[in-house]
Amino acid sequence: MNNRHEQIIRLVNERGSVSVSELSQLTGVSEVTIRQDLNTLEKSNFLKRIHGSAVTPDSDDVSSRLRTRYSVKQSIAEFAASQIVDGESVFIEGGSTNALLARTLATRSNLTIITVSHYIAHLLRDSQCEVIIIGGQLQKSSESVVGPLARYCIQQLHFHKAFIGVDGWHPQTGFTGRNMLRCDVVNAVMGKVTHRVALTDSSKFGLVHPYPVSIEHTFNQVITDDAIPDDARKLLIKQNIRLDLVAESHQPG
Template sequence: MNARHQQIIQLVNTRGSVTVTELAQLTGVSEVTVRQDLNLLERDHFLRRVHGSAMALDSDDVGMRMHTRYELKQALASHAAGLIDAGEAVFIEGGSTNALLARLLADRADITVITVSHFIAHLLKDAACDVIVPGGLLQKSSQSMVGPLTRYCIQQIHFHKAFIGVDGWQAETGFT
């Protein structure tokens, strides 16, 4: 491992998340070189790559991820919020963009939000909208309900729209 790799690891661990552009500026190399470095550092389990940035391994919390590519996520959340009509029940899965969507919906007393995310449920604890959290096994790392009981609960709830998180996209495999 060279000095630049050590610098990248320290920056990412200190800040939790750093963009490729910022890493290129701080290390004095091209973005292509930074991406290559990040691939190597992720392979060796020093950090985690996300689109356009790197994250510390222990920063898998939604609150931290909400700040990565914030403007894009906020624009997506605003568009999604505009698709929800009065009287609808909407399912919102976990994830940082969906958390921003939940924030935008918090003042809407005319909707019901169903979520498996305890993070999102906590964001909505003082909200005007009704909030339903299905039961199941708590997956602590994602703060979400998972498993057969969760699946059964969701099958018993009727909702008009669902907003599902996407972790990544590749041409070969599509959305994940």
């Protein structure tokens, strides 16, 4: 692996998605050379190629996803934490931005956090807040529980707010996810009488995944960064969804 390959991997991990033309400008080589580089790096699973861009490889491993666009996700998590009032019970689904939210809340004592994520529960093992772990079948790749038992547990619990991670959004599909079983659990949460918040960075907008999220019940609020595309911004506002944008940190390169 040469220095240019390392630079490309770093840029893709930091931003989540980078176009071929931008990589060409940043590295000082032709787009033909960049496409050859991307082919090589994709074969080694360092990234994934989509039309005209390179994106981080699809993975449910939370630790690896935390390394992607970390500073942006941390800013989103801090803003989300500011929306939570002492004394509330909050549901936090899996995913990297939600993991950062949980870690941000760990020092607050007058909260109850409910989660399907064993990764998040482990982050909170020394926290001052109360933690409830929902039962179910452990999905080892994501360290989250899924299945009928998880749905049943969700139906028996009540919470003031629910923070949900999403994998994609497109004007024609709405919010989507990569994993059927995790989406099934999310849709059980979406059916609750609670304030439903999508917590995601802007790289997910424009992506389409197989499984729909929130067909019958829409999100009340979306928290993301200010690099969200204009078409997504306008459509979400038109749908009467509260949209909160945090400033995207400066990206090196």
